Amino acid sequence: MVRAPCCEKMGLKKGPWTPEEDRILVSYIHNYGHANWRALPKQAGLLRCGKSCRLRWINYLRPDIKRGNFTKEEEDTIITLHESLGNRWSAIAAQLPGRTDNEIKNVWHTHLKKRLLKQNHTPQIIKHSMITSPQYEQEQVSINADSESSNITLSTHNNIYSCEQYSSLLTDTTTVATSSTETIKCGSLDYAMNFPLMDESCGSSDAENSSSMMTAEFFDGLQDHFGFNYSNVMDPSHMNEASYVDDGMDFWRSLLIDVGGIQGFL
DNA sequence: AATATACGCAACCGCAAGGCC
DNA sequence: AGGCCTTGCGGTTGCGTATAT
Numbered sequence: 001m002v003r004a005p006c007c008e009k010m011g012l013k014k015g016p017w018t019p020e021e022d023r024i025l026v027s028y029i030h031n032y033g034h035a036n037w038r039a040l041p042k043q044a045g046l047l048r049c050g051k052s053c054r055l056r057w058i059n060y061l062r063p064d065i066k067r068g069n070f071t072k073e074e075e076d077t078i079i080t081l082h083e084s085l086g087n088r089w090s091a092i093a094a095q096l097p098g099r100t101d102n103e104i105k106n107v108w109h110t111h112l113k114k115r116l117l118k119q120n121h122t123p124q125i126i127k128h129s130m131i132t133s134p135q136y137e138q139e140q141v142s143i144n145a146d147s148e149s150s151n152i153t154l155s156t157h158n159n160i161y162s163c164e165q166y167s168s169l170l171t172d173t174t175t176v177a178t179s180s181t182e183t184i185k186c187g188s189l190d191y192a193m194n195f196p197l198m199d200e201s202c203g204s205s206d207a208e209n210s211s212s213m214m215t216a217e218f219f220d221g222l223q224d225h226f227g228f229n230y231s232n233v234m235d236p237s238h239m240n241e242a243s244y245v246d247d248g249m250d251f252w253r254s255l256l257i258d259v260g261g262i263q264g265f266l
Numbered sequence: 267a268a269t270a271t272a273c274g275c276a277a278c279c280g281c282a283a284g285g286c287c
Numbered sequence: 288a289g290g291c292c293t294t295g296c297g298g299t300t301g302c303g304t305a306t307a308t
Contacts, residue, residue, distance in 0.1 A: 036293080037294070050294090051278085055277065055278080056277085058295095087298090102297095103275085106275055106276085110273070110274055
């Protein structure tokens with residue numbers, strides 16, 4: 001199939017529409033309709049391709065377009081429909097009179113997706129159990145991570161350290177230790193991972209909730225970022241999910257000891 | 267006040283489906 | 288049956304504006 005030459009090669013205009021172009025398009029469609037989008041711009045005297053004209057009409061100039069912000073009801077409808085239809089924006093738009101697929105797609109990407117993420121990540125203070133370090137046996141360390149605010153505190157039996165105190169170490173790190181997937185940024189790379197939710201009892205972790213996404217790249221990133229070598233703690237290349245769960249505490253222990261130890265926190 | 271960064275939205279691009287010849 | 292054309296869709300881009308530094 002031979003593709004039609006693009007607009008620029010045809011000497012046609014691209015980019016934002018001017019009020020005058022809008023006026024011409026609306027006036028033409030009002031008088032003659034839009035039976036053939038390809039022929040329309042030439043007949044109307046517009047230096048645009050048919051595709052551009054169609055998009056402008058469908059998404060902006062159509063008289064039945066609803067203007068203004070989406071209502072709470074509309075947003076809820078989009079979320080519900082998206083659950084069942086996925087990214088089928090036109091199908092979703094069909095259920096929302098006056099709203100276009102493009103507009104719904106934009107709202108989804110700019111507002112609703114974030115809102116859903118926030119809802120799914122309800123504030124969760126994870127007070128997990130005392131981590132006893134073999135190296136610092138006298139110190140018992142616990143992490144408190146708020147998955148919503150990304151606030152992290154680190155406490156020993158003597159002190160509680162706020163995330164600000166070691167935020168310089170974790171400059172690129174979003175958050176740690178939740179039962180849901182978080183993104184940890186190590187250097188320029190993003191690593192999605194799922195930490196086990198650690199319960200209140202000492203040292204155990206929630207194997208049911210843990211679907212390990214920890215990869216060798218993740219550990220490489222950590223090593224690059226923090227300058228540590230975790231290979232002596234565990235070998236990610238041989239780590240299956242079960243062993244990850246088992247090794248979860250070791251991971252945290254080593255991370256905190258290394259980070260905290262170097263900073264003199266412990 | 268100037269500059270950098272983030273955000274929102276309109277518009278574009280490429281592909282696929284379906285109709286027509 | 289197969290090629291061409293048009294339309295529709297979803298992903299992506301880029302510009303203008305708002306906010307932060």
